[in-house]
Amino acid sequence: MQLITKNLSAADFVSNSINGSIDISEFYGALNEKLAIIQKKYAPFITIIDNPELPKKHGALYGLPISIKDCICTANIKTTAGSKILENYIPPFDATSVKRVKENGGVIIGKTAQDEFGFGTFSTNCAYEIPRNPHDPNRSCGGSSGGAGCISAAADFPHIAIAESTGGSITAPAAFTGTVGLTPTYGRVSRYGLIDYSNSMDKIGVIAKNVYDTALGLTYISGHDANDTTSSNTKSENFEDYAKNSTVKGMHIGVPKEYFDNIDNRITKAVMDNVHKLENDGAIISEVSLKLTQYALPSYYLIAMSEASTNLAKYSGLRYGMQNYVDGNFSEYFSNIRENGFGREAKRRIILGTYARAAGFRDAYYMKALKVRRLIIDEFKERFKHLDALIAPSMPIIAPRFDEIKKLTPLENYNMDKLTIGPNMSGIPTISIPIGTIESMPIGMQIIGDHYNESKIIKIAAVAERNLNGN
Amino acid sequence: MAIKIGLEIHCRLNTKSKLFCSCSTNSQEKEPNKETCPICLGLPGYKPLLNKSAVEYLIKMGLAFNCNISEESYFSRKTYFYPDMSKNFQITQYEIPIATNGNIHINDNEIRIKRIHLEEDPARIVYANGSISTTKYVLIDYNRAGAPLAELVTEPDIKSPKEARLLLEKISSVLDYLGIYDPSKEASIRVDANISSDGERVEIKNITGFENVEKALSYEEIRQKGMSRMNKKIERETRHFDETTKMTTAMRKKEYEEDYGYIFDPDLPLINIDKNWVEKIKSSMPELPEKRAQRMATQYSIDQYDANVIVYTGRDFADFFESCIKKLNKPKEISKWMINYLLKSLNWRSERISNSKVTVDRFIEFIELIDNNTITERFGKELIKEFVDSGDSPKGLVGKISTQTKPLNEVINNIIIENPKAFDEFKLGKKEALQFLIGKVLNATGKRSDPKEIVNILNSMLEK
Incomplete structure (x- = not known):
């Protein structure tokens, strides 16, 4: 079985499952052991589902193993969002994206590790076991969807990871683990059932081994949902079709110079090599400037923390999640729960977020950050009048070692997101693809498109992927 | 020194379902916590869905009180920790409410309305043994959580406790006519009242019943005047009205504005209020x-x-x-x-x-x-x-x-037998005697008989 499925694409696995040349119950019988080995080595999961529910009818994802980031609710399956405060939480309903995976025949194999509520870039702010990079277990998988990147890299079977990004939580792990990460347009995928970090920026997306599988995943989780008012009416597409036989001939691609400041030179070189290859394929390349980039990071963190600090208010040990013997009055009880249930980074963001929206500071911080976000979106929109896409490095460094991460100050830590924050806070789609290695660690390149232009960035990503595979 | 009163009036709108979910608002007779769902319980992952008819109700209310109706409006999160709050933030309107700058006339006094906005009701707290001050623990019923409230805020234009009551009666009546609230339900209107005479503004929280509002304000008026006479400073504070003693008691000192850390609710996009929609509502108003x-x-x-x-x-x-x-x-x-x-x-x-x-x-x-x-x-x-x-x-x-009842003849006959002296005097034409007999008959018949008829019967008896 191992040999049969190892190099199959997700789509081939599905067609073989449907025509019966792969027996899915046999496949899942063998998968348990495999997942246990991976878990022991790299810890991508918070929960592994031992006896996954197999599909009753055929669908576009029939029998395909699919992992779900732990901040996405799964009915009757523990969902913690990486936090101790939800250590025993079992949601009564499926998130829309999970429901759609199941309806199309996908099989949920587990809930992947993450920074608590998505608060981090390295999946080290986690109440549970920290996922380790399959390329070097002493290094981070990136965050916050670290488990999703980890299992995508480690799986020697076809697999798609449903991940989530607020400020770069799909791009970072994809770049660090050498996988493909697609962050769709805000509103493309319903957030119903997603445990909120920053509702105005949270996006459910996909991580997988290649561009085609990643696009396939998006096709079957996207589309309007009446349960999420912010989900878009824009028609869903068969995104995987853009990954087949695509060309970049005549496409205008911008290279924003600000995205190359203070970047590892080797990463810059690898990105520019790939840009030149695309130019040889017929793309029209130009250098552009995104002057407001420098303001993205502070305004992102102000908005994200303001929203997060209200989202986290509901965790008070009263109705669900962590509980304790009732002792003292209401304030004493919930303060105790929150003191013990939240990690350091969650507390930091609650405090900063509460400060940023407090009377007297609100106009200077929260309201101003909203205005800056508007300007940043406008700057991107202005560029996309003349460009089909932008290309930049995904992360400024390769995956750091855990001992290096420990030395980072919170500010240095936040600064790691400087390349992903702008597109993420603007709600525009990005795809990160692996473009080689430095010291045998993967490098990521991101392709950024206008709202609802996933088709264009998937096309460019597929061409770049073919160039790297040498065909 | 003239007193100034401003009211914050919370009116429960009678939409079929709650403000952000499809749970019924008609849960008074239901078992506690049965009319709930992941949305109104604030479970992780839920998203609120706006009930458009609540917006329509609020527009009606705004039009009835001569307000401007905003073309765009937002929902915000008002954050504070309290056990009746399923999310520890309340979805309300802060920056741009649906209705602003209206007025209501009570006799010759114009009371300006600052704003009317939509918000969700918190859960109901049941004080398990006694009242807010004596209970050891509370029970919470989320059936009410998420029901739509219209909050109407007046300027401090009300001149007396009596006028406050008249205003509430008028608002209640208008809402009744608009068919957007149920006047027969208790607690359909809850009031926070601000009153100042000489010193700082005092707020009395959460008063139910129009009569109680008048009583609470009258008590407060007298208390504040007494304080002034004794040259005592009236401090800015929040007080609680006790319905049994009809007195207000201090809850907490208020040294600064409460800080609710408002942000826009990012799950609910801008509400667009189309002019045509407003016109349509206007033409359908009773x-x-x-x-x-x-x-x-x-x-x-x-x-x-x-x-x-x-x-x-x-x-x-x-x-x-x-x-x-x-x-x-x-x-x-x-x-x-x-x-x-x-x-x-x-x-x-x-x-x-x-x-x-x-x-x-x-x-x-x-x-x-x-x-x-x-x-x-x-x-x-x-x-x-x-x-x-x-x-x-x-x-x-x-x-x-x-x-x-016995026939009137029979009753009169009995009275004559019991009071022969009076009847004799009546025969002699004494008016007092007639009055006396009529009174007796009326008493005996529970005042159901007609005095004219009694006189007729008595006269006919004279002829016998």
């Missing part, structure tokens, strides 16, 4: 109480005062009045009986006309009995009580009540 009372006074030639009483008693009461007139064109008679007797009997039973047993046809039947002198007015006043109690046909009731 006749409001003030206009109706004026029209009724002219159209039916009844006193303006009577028309006001009928109209402000309730939309159902005024509808009943006009339905009666369609069947029997005797407006004066009908208004007299409705105001003086029918209303009294309904109030005695704490009923509204719309949920009582009284029907238009049977009430007309009753009026006709009086009108064609089948029964006396005096008897009518007795009959109406029985009628409101049972809802039975007034004609049938006449028979029933008459058989229970």
Whole structure:
């Protein structure tokens, strides 16, 4: 079985499952052991589902193993969002994206590790076991969807990871683990059932081994949902079709110079090599400037923390999640729960977020950050009048070692997101693809498109992927 | 020193479902916590879905009180920790409410309305043993959580506790006419009142019942005047009104504005209020109480005062009045009986006309009995009580009540036998004796008999 499925694409696995040349119950019988080995080595999961529910009818994802980031609710399956405060939480309903995976025949194999509520870039702010990079277990998988990147890299079977990004939580792990990460347009995928970090920026997306599988995943989780008012009416597409036989001939691609400041030179070189290859394929390349980039990071963190600090208010040990013997009055009880249930980074963001929206500071911080976000979106929109896409490095460094991460100050830590924050806070789609290695660690390149232009960035990503595979 | 009163009035709107989910708002009789879902319980991962009819109700309310209706409006999160809050933030409106800058007139005083906005009701707290100050623990019922509230905020233009009460009665009546709230439900209106006389503003939180609002403010007025006389400083604070003692007690000192850390609710996009939509709502608005009372006074030639009483008693009461007139064109008679007797009997039973047993046809039947002198007015006043109690046909009731009482002749005969001296004096033509006998008969018949009839019978006895 191992040999049969190892190099199959997700789509081939599905067609073989449907025509019966792969027996899915046999496949899942063998998968348990495999997942246990991976878990022991790299810890991508918070929960592994031992006896996954197999599909009753055929669908576009029939029998395909699919992992779900732990901040996405799964009915009757523990969902913690990486936090101790939800250590025993079992949601009564499926998130829309999970429901759609199941309806199309996908099989949920587990809930992947993450920074608590998505608060981090390295999946080290986690109440549970920290996922380790399959390329070097002493290094981070990136965050916050670290488990999703980890299992995508480690799986020697076809697999798609449903991940989530607020400020770069799909791009970072994809770049660090050498996988493909697609962050769709805000509103493309319903957030119903997603445990909120920053509702105005949270996006459910996909991580997988290649561009085609990643696009396939998006096709079957996207589309309007009446349960999420912010989900878009824009028609869903068969995104995987853009990954087949695509060309970049005549496409205008911008290279924003600000995205190359203070970047590892080797990463810059690898990105520019790939840009030149695309130019040889017929793309029209130009250098552009995104002057407001420098303001993205502070305004992102102000908005994200303001929203997060209200989202986290509901965790008070009263109705669900962590509980304790009732002792003292209401304030004493919930303060105790929150003191013990939240990690350091969650507390930091609650405090900063509460400060940023407090009377007297609100106009200077929260309201101003909203205005800056508007300007940043406008700057991107202005560029996309003349460009089909932008290309930049995904992360400024390769995956750091855990001992290096420990030395980072919170500010240095936040600064790691400087390349992903702008597109993420603007709600525009990005795809990160692996473009080689430095010291045998993967490098990521991101392709950024206008709202609802996933088709264009998937096309460019597929061409770049073919160039790297040498065909 | 004149006092200034401003009110924050929370009105429970009677939409079918809650403000952000499809749970029913009609949960008063339901088992606690049964009318709930992941949205109103604030479970992780839920997203609120706006009930558009609540927005429509609020626009109606805004139009009725001469407000500007915003073209765009937002929802915000008001964050504070309290056990009745499922999310520890309340979805409300902060920056741009749906309705602003309106007014209500109470007699000659214009009370300006600052804003009217939509927000969700928190859960109901049940004080397990005793009150807020004595209970050891509380129980929480989330059936109410997420029900739509309209919060109306006035400027401090109210000049007396009495005027505050009149304002609430007027608002209640208008909401009733708009059909957007249920006046029969207790706690459909809850009030936070601000009052200042000489010193700082004092807030009295969460008062239920119009009479209680007046009482709380009167108590506070007297307390503050007393403090001033003793040269004591009135501090800025929040007080609680105790419904049993009718006194206000200090809850907490208020040294600065409470900080709720408002942010826009990012799950709910901008509400677009199209001008055409507002026009459509405007054209569907019913006749409001003030206009109706004026029209009724002219159209039916009844006193303006009577028309006001009928109209402000309730939309159902005024509808009943006009339905009666369609069947029997005797407006004066009908208004007299409705105001003086029918209303009294309904109030005695704490009923509204719309949920009582009284029907238009049977009430007309009753009026006709009086009108064609089948029964006396005096008897009518007795009959109406029985009628409101049972809802039975007034004609049938006449028979029933008459058989229970002895014929008048017999009663008078007995009285004469018991009071021979008085009868002798009456025979001699003494007026006092006649009055005495009439009084006796009236007492014996429970005042159901007509004095004229008694005199006739007594006179006929003289001839014997």
